[in-house]
Amino acid sequence: MAPDIVSVLDQICTDIRKPAKSVVFRQGEQADFIYFLQSGALRIDCQLEDGRNLVLDFLWPDRFLGIVENDVYAWSATALVDVHLKxxxxxxxxxxxxxxxxxxxxxxxxxxxxxxxxxxxxxxxSCPTATHKLIGFLLDYSKRPEYYNPATQMLTLVMSRKDIADYLGMTFETTSRVFKYLETHNYIRKINHRQIQLTPHILQDA
Amino acid sequence: MAPDIVSVLDQICTDIRKPAKSVVFRQGEQADFIYFLQSGALRIDCQLEDGRNLVLDFLWPDRFLGIVENDVYAWSATALVDVHLKxxxxxxxxxxxxxxxxxxxxxxxxxxxxxxxxxxxxxxxSCPTATHKLIGFLLDYSKRPEYYNPATQMLTLVMSRKDIADYLGMTFETTSRVFKYLETHNYIRKINHRQIQLTPHILQDA
DNA sequence: CGAGTATTTGAGCAGCATCAATAAGAGTGG
DNA sequence: CCACTCTTATTGATGCTGCTCAAATACTCG
Structure with missing residues (x-):
């Protein structure tokens, strides 16, 4: 990323700040803008014809969003925490x-x-069981420096059980049960719904 | 795709022909080449550490393959039928x-x-059942003009039950059973393992 | 504090994986 | 072209996983 472009982009971009739970753009809307996530976290999801709500991705800083080929957005972007965008x-x-x-x-x-x-x-x-899926998810998530502290092994979830379920292709009840399973088998410790601590037990799987 | 580039590329590209079941490149190999699929069909798969074999995609003509960021291929490409590549x-x-x-x-x-x-x-x-997955797969597949004839509704599968299973995240036994289910419920007619006919019943779901 | 939302937990059942055996089809050499 | 082998696909029986529906609990936010 050459400095010349960055400075040019910096000047002509509009700063946008959105509170948690607000929608940045919605599936089907006219795709007039490209966004560049500066801080915070976003959920990318799409509504299918059969009523399912599918989470396609979670986005972290330094990522673009809204780069689409056709003239409407193919999916929605929602702020999981307060976000700053260009x-x-x-x-x-x-x-x-x-x-x-x-x-x-x-x-x-x-x-x-x-x-x-x-x-x-x-x-x-494609993981064979829900437990594998969730462990894989947590290990990926622990690579986010904003929400995981390797020193204390504390991990702050910015998304709900339902978001995780819709991302992994399972129900939120199963997600909750697997969290329970991981806790009783000493893979994690739950501080509260959104704060969990990883144990060496789960970390050595990575 | 401007004609000037195409003619330039045409001149400097090497023509490669590979028989069915041969490997174009293998996961982990030095990624020296970019390929451009002219005719035929390829399977893109990767071997995971836990031993699973995952099919990431099926590739059709006019698609590039081997565009990677690092210096080794992250997955393998195998010819499903005789292929012509540049x-x-x-x-x-x-x-x-x-x-x-x-x-x-x-x-x-x-x-x-x-x-x-x-x-x-x-x-x-993310489909809730194996039946939904396979119907979705067949409907997508029926968009391939090389292997589906809309007039006769005949569909020629270039991949095995195992390939389909590894693509959809299920076992090949389940794939086989769902094919059977679709046949008995008049969604499809099986001519042989690789030739099936779609019925109006399945087509109206699209 | 109270209302609404998110999460946990329970019971029962459906669907899929596993292991195993058989059948169909493809490939090969006489 | 046929017989044989090997691979791929089908079919069966059984158990486990995760979904559904339902209720209780924890948490959030005004």
């Missing part, structure tokens, strides 16, 4: 890409990051 | 990208296609 018109980015070829590198790099996340998601969903 | 050194493509900026568009477009496929894969894997 916003840019899609049309502006497109014209800018001609003067700054590095923007294409940036876009390609972001697409690659999305693709890697999707492949990892597929691997998680 | 091959290019990664380093050649990189230097070419400076003279032909359109190559970046091409790469971005291919990444987007991979990402869309992955999202769709996630949607399939």
């Amino acid at each position: 916003r840019l018109r899609r049309s502006t980015l497109q014209s800018l890409a001609q003067d700054y070829p590095r923007i294409m590198d940036l876009l390609l790099q972001q697409k690659s990051a999305s693709l890697m996340a999707a492949k990892n998601h597929i691997i998680l969903m | 091959r290019l050194r990664r380093s050649t493509l990189q230097s070419l990208a400076q003279d032909y900026p359109r190559i970046m568009d091409l790469l971005l477009q291919q990444k987007s296609a991979s990402l869309m496929a992955a999202k769709n894969h996630i949607i399939l894997m």
Whole structure:
């Protein structure tokens, strides 16, 4: 990411701040803007025709969102905590890409990051049991420096049981039961619903 | 895809033909080449540490493969039928990208296609039952003009039951049983293992 | 504090995995 | 072309996992 583009983008982007639980954009809306997540965390989900609500991804800082091929957003983005975003018109980015070829590198790099996340998601969903899925999820999550402290092994979940369930393709009851299983088998310690501590037992699986 | 690039690529690419069941590249190998699938079909799979074999995607003509970030392939590509590919050194493509900026568009477009496929894969894997998964798979598959004839509704499967199972995250026994279920409930007619006919019953679900 | 939401927990059942055996089909060499 | 082998697919029996519906509890926010 060359400094010249960053400074240019910095100047023309609009700063957007959204509180937790607010929607950044909604599936089906006119896709006028590209966003760049500065801080906080987002949930990307889509509503299927059969009524299912599917969480496609969780997004962390330094990630773009709203890069779509067609003219409407194919999924929704919701803030899980208070977020800070930079916003840019899609049309502006497109014209800018001609003067700054590095923007294409940036876009390609972001697409690659999305693709890697999707492949990892597929691997998680293919796990044979719900326990494997959740352990895999927690180990991935423990790579987020904002929400995991390796010194204390404390992990702050920014999403609900239902969000995790919709991400892993299971019900929230099962998610809750597996959390219980992990606690009784000494994989984790629960401080409260959103605060858990990982034990060496679960960490050595990584 | 501008004609100038295509003609340039055509000249410098090596033509590669591989018989069915042969491996194009293997997970972990030095990623020296980018491939462009001209005809046939490929299976992309990866071997996980726990011994599972996971099918990440099936690739059809006009798709690139081997676009990786690091220097080794993260997954393997295997020919499902006889395939025709064009091959290019990664380093050649990189230097070419400076003279032909359109190559970046091409790469971005291919990444987007991979990402869309992955999202769709996630949607399939999140289906509540194996029957839903397989019906979704067959309906997607029926969009391949090479292997589905809308006039006769005949569909030629290029992959095994195990391939389908590893793609959908289930066992091949379950795949087989669901095929049986679909046949007895008049969703499909089986001509042989690899040839099935879709009925209006299944097609109206799309 | 109180209302609404999120999470936990329970009981019963359906669906899928596992292990095992048989059948169908593909490939090979006489 | 047929017989034989090997691979792929089907089918069966059984047990476990996770879903459904339901109720109780914990937590959040105004």
